[in-house]
Amino acid sequence: MASRTFVRLLDEHASADRVFRMEEEATKITIDVIGKVICGYDFKCLTSGGQFMEWMRGALFWAFDHQSLNPFHRYSLLRPLVTRYYRMKMITYVGKILDERFAAGKSEASKALKKKTGIDLALELYAKDYNRQMGASATTMNAEFRKAAIDNLLVLLFAGHDTTSSTLCYCYKLLSEHPHTLTAARQELDEVFGVDVSAAQQLRENPFLINKLDYSLAVIKEVLRLWSPASTAKLGRNDFFIRDPISGELLPTDGINIWTPSFAMGRSKKIWGEDVDEFKPERFLPENVAKVPADAWRPFEKGPRNCIGQELTMIEIKTVLALTLREFDVQGAFDELASLSNDGTHWTKDKSFQKGPQEVFGDPIKTTAQNASIELGWHAPRKSWINDLGQVLNGTGTNGFAFNGSQLPAGTPYGTYNWCNMPHVRAQEYPKASDEYELQYVEVSTYWSVYTNEINPFAQTGFNGSCQFPQITRQGLDDSWQHGKDLYGVYHDLLGFLPNDLSDKVTYRVTNNQITSQVAGILINGMYAPEDDVSLRIQPTGVDSLEPQYSCPAASTRYSSYGVGSKASNWTAHLTAAKPLFNSLDSISGIASDSTDWHKSFDHYYDNLSARQCHAKPLPCNINDTSSCVTQEQANTVYRLGQYEYSFIYRDSPQSLQAAVGSYGVWLAELAQNIRDTVAGKSEVIYRHNVAHDGSVSRLLSILQVEQMVWVGMGAEVVFEVYTSKKDGGKKYLRVLWGGQVLKSSSPTLGKIDMLDLDVFLAYVDGLVGERAQKVVEFCAS
Numbered sequence: 001m002a003s004r005t006f007v008r009l010l011d012e013h014a015s016a017d018r019v020f021r022m023e024e025e026a027t028k029i030t031i032d033v034i035g036k037v038i039c040g041y042d043f044k045c046l047t048s049g050g051q052f053m054e055w056m057r058g059a060l061f062w063a064f065d066h067q068s069l070n071p072f073h074r075y076s077l078l079r080p081l082v083t084r085y086y087r088m089k090m091i092t093y094v095g096k097i098l099d100e101r102f103a104a105g106k107s108e109a110s111k112a113l114k115k116k117t118g119i120d121l122a123l124e125l126y127a128k129d130y131n132r133q134m135g136a137s138a139t140t141m142n143a144e145f146r147k148a149a150i151d152n153l154l155v156l157l158f159a160g161h162d163t164t165s166s167t168l169c170y171c172y173k174l175l176s177e178h179p180h181t182l183t184a185a186r187q188e189l190d191e192v193f194g195v196d197v198s199a200a201q202q203l204r205e206n207p208f209l210i211n212k213l214d215y216s217l218a219v220i221k222e223v224l225r226l227w228s229p230a231s232t233a234k235l236g237r238n239d240f241f242i243r244d245p246i247s248g249e250l251l252p253t254d255g256i257n258i259w260t261p262s263f264a265m266g267r268s269k270k271i272w273g274e275d276v277d278e279f280k281p282e283r284f285l286p287e288n289v290a291k292v293p294a295d296a297w298r299p300f301e302k303g304p305r306n307c308i309g310q311e312l313t314m315i316e317i318k319t320v321l322a323l324t325l326r327e328f329d330v331q332g333a334f335d336e337l338a339s340l341s342n343d344g345t346h347w348t349k350d351k352s353f354q355k356g357p358q359e360v361f362g363d364p365i366k367t368t369a370q371n372a373s374i375e376l377g378w379h380a381p382r383k384s385w386i387n388d389l390g391q392v393l394n395g396t397g398t399n400g401f402a403f404n405g406s407q408l409p410a411g412t413p414y415g416t417y418n419w420c421n422m423p424h425v426r427a428q429e430y431p432k433a434s435d436e437y438e439l440q441y442v443e444v445s446t447y448w449s450v451y452t453n454e455i456n457p458f459a460q461t462g463f464n465g466s467c468q469f470p471q472i473t474r475q476g477l478d479d480s481w482q483h484g485k486d487l488y489g490v491y492h493d494l495l496g497f498l499p500n501d502l503s504d505k506v507t508y509r510v511t512n513n514q515i516t517s518q519v520a521g522i523l524i525n526g527m528y529a530p531e532d533d534v535s536l537r538i539q540p541t542g543v544d545s546l547e548p549q550y551s552c553p554a555a556s557t558r559y560s561s562y563g564v565g566s567k568a569s570n571w572t573a574h575l576t577a578a579k580p581l582f583n584s585l586d587s588i589s590g591i592a593s594d595s596t597d598w599h600k601s602f603d604h605y606y607d608n609l610s611a612r613q614c615h616a617k618p619l620p621c622n623i624n625d626t627s628s629c630v631t632q633e634q635a636n637t638v639y640r641l642g643q644y645e646y647s648f649i650y651r652d653s654p655q656s657l658q659a660a661v662g663s664y665g666v667w668l669a670e671l672a673q674n675i676r677d678t679v680a681g682k683s684e685v686i687y688r689h690n691v692a693h694d695g696s697v698s699r700l701l702s703i704l705q706v707e708q709m710v711w712v713g714m715g716a717e718v719v720f721e722v723y724t725s726k727k728d729g730g731k732k733y734l735r736v737l738w739g740g741q742v743l744k745s746s747s748p749t750l751g752k753i754d755m756l757d758l759d760v761f762l763a764y765v766d767g768l769v770g771e772r773a774q775k776v777v778e779f780c781a782s
């Protein structure tokens with residue numbers, strides 16, 4: 001019950017998009033759960049503001065601190081009064097509950113209760129021990145027993161409240177910083193409770209399911225190892241000695257407080273090894289737990305006086321995680337703490353909390369928290385002329401974008417958008433990673449398809465191509481060859497990463513469209529100039545993920561609900577505004593003004609005009625009136641509108657992300673698997689090259705949430721580079737290059753994808769498409 005209320009509270013915060021203090025809510029649930037288990041009573045911290053919590057914290061806040069040298073603290077006259085006030089409040093509150101249970105405890109019904117709370121058990125003992133002495137007629141509780149019972153109840157509430165709540169907070173923090181672990185924990189929940197099924201409902205029916213959460217348990221244990229919230233001190237005795245581990249000498253303990261610092265033990269390299277500071281729940285999985293040194297893990301301490309609340313706390317934290325991990329993405333918001341400066345909590349009241357170092361073990365809370373969370377939502381692209389309809393319609397020229405040949409005009413820097421030959425990785429501009437990183441795996445996705453369309457009204461007679469559509473041109477082949485040479489120049493010549501000869505380490509994949517095989521052939525020639533045949537990988541027709549061809553009606557429906565073909569006013573706005581341009585182009589080309597295909601977007605006019613200009617062909621004229629020709633300014637407007645459309649379809653619409661995930665998510669899942677296999681040493685392939693289509697690369701950019709979307713031109717290329725850090729204990733990182741330079745994403749999780757923690761990237765992909773593309777399958781069928 002308390003857990004569900006906790007979920008509701010989080011839900012309220014999330015729906016209001018509010019920064020809030022997790023510790024407050026975590027403490028409330030902790031007190032409510034202890035209250036329920038020990039007293040069978042609802043302390044109502046979660047539902048009505050946590051009055052008891054305030055009293056407890058007030059008492060702790062005012063308690064005497066022996067270490068303080070502050071005279072105002074040491075000699076405060078107020079202290080005895082205030083602490084007494086808070087203590088009395090708590091004693092009265094708990095005493096009342098005890099009295100109520102005492103009165104009820106004599107009823108037959110309550111005696112028969114199967115579920116017994118801590119109070120019930122204490123009262124049972126009381127009845128046994130005292131009734132004999134006092135007689136059954138006693139109506140009031142023995143005062144000595146009452147005082148002891150209240151003290152013990154308060155100890156239980158005190159000992160359990162901040163230990164459990166801080167552990168819960170650290171679980172969220174560490175999981176948000178380790179998305180891969182979060183994904184694994186979520187997967188376990190899916191396996192135990194079922195996908196899309198609430199754990200609350202399942203646990204109500206079968207509470208023992210909680211015992212199946214081995215991974216969650218391992219997460220909690222690892223959190224407790226790293227951030228152990230409590231420890232204990234024991235008074236030495238004259239018959240108890242401690243052996244000095246170095247000299248072997250027996251040391252007396254009489255009159256000495258012996259402290260077992262569980263925190264330091266959890267962080268000891270000697271005990272846990274070199275990776276002691278790393279968050280690795282796997283240490284505590286059943287198959288590995290035997291490797292944990294005996295008595296090394298002791299957040300609850302050992303021996304007869306160890307923590308009596310440990311089972312309760314583990315069950316509670318596991319339950320809360322089960323109910324929240326799949327439902328919420330928790331992110332640290334340390335930079336926004338100022339927005340909570342008046343929330344009335346102790347953190348804000350006592351300014352000393354905010355002074356001094358705000359980090360532990362060099363963990364700069366602010367930065368990790370910012371980059372930590374996996375944000376799976378859509379994020380708008382950067383504003384530029386491309387997604388500003390006013391500038392697209394009323395501007396002139398092409399804003400520096402080139403459309404007239406494979407070579408950029410003299411003086412134009414490489415990297416400038418060139419529809420005929422998009423910028424790609426080249427040795428001259430390649431941003432070499434620092435020596436700290438070693439390249440481990442490369443996967444490239446390119447698009448080449450310079451063609452003329454068989455329904456092209458401007459087609460030159462005598463074009464000598466095959467009957468296949470589309471058809472690659474001579475220039476397209478030349479550029480593809482150069483593209484291959486440039487890639488080889490970087491990954492072989494510059495980095496020494498690619499093997500000298502083609503081997504199983506390098507693979508090429510194409511789609512069922514013949515043109516991609518032609519391109520691959522020439523590109524491989526530019527790279528390796530092989531004398532023998534090279535095999536190309538291809539997935540079967542109808543299910544290919546690269547083109548993509550697999551059926552995903554939900555994605556098609558999504559695209560057509562807001563983009564090409566839709567009646568959505570923000571889509572049709574540019575088509576309506578460009579009506580005069582359409583009319584003029586139609587009158588020159590002879591395209592019927594009611595042709596839906598040519599007027600539902602600028603796609604056909606864009607393709608036809610740009611393909612001609614790329615091949616240095618003049619802009620077309622009317623077949624019957626050669627004085628009526630498309631002007632350069634008209635062509636430029638078409639190009640601007642084309643850019644606008646691509647940005648709209650693949651980035652500006654908030655729907656674009658899900659549509660792309662549905663239609664291209666399978667390829668992303670394959671990419672993630674390829675990377676995982678390489679990292680795990682299961683695959684020897686170090687370079688994969690995919691020759692794809694503009695629709696493929698556009699969707700990929702859509703999923704990566706590229707900061708500025710453009711119409712994906714010839715030779716457009718996205719490269720995924722996986723690195724191993726030489727410094728960081730072999731940690732893996734990812735860099736993504738788009739147009740030869742580091743890709744900038746609008747997603748706060750990805751940001752500038754330059755040595756992004758590989759786990760973060762994989763968790764982003766998993767989060768969107770699911771492992772083995774499970775979420776895509778579900779979405780496509782929805």
Ligand code: HEM
Nearest residue numbers: 159160163164230231232299300301305306307308309313
């Ligand atoms: C993550 C959560 C918790 C941690 C890390 C923790 C840790 C500890 C530690 C280190 C001790 C000292 C043991 C010793 O002296 O040998 C202790 C004692 C104790 N804990 Fe916990 N505790 C947690 C939660 C709880 C909860 C939820 C309760 C109550 C419902 C609780 C009740 C107690 C009590 C009553 C003792 C004193 C036991 C005794 O002296 O016999 N603890 N705990």
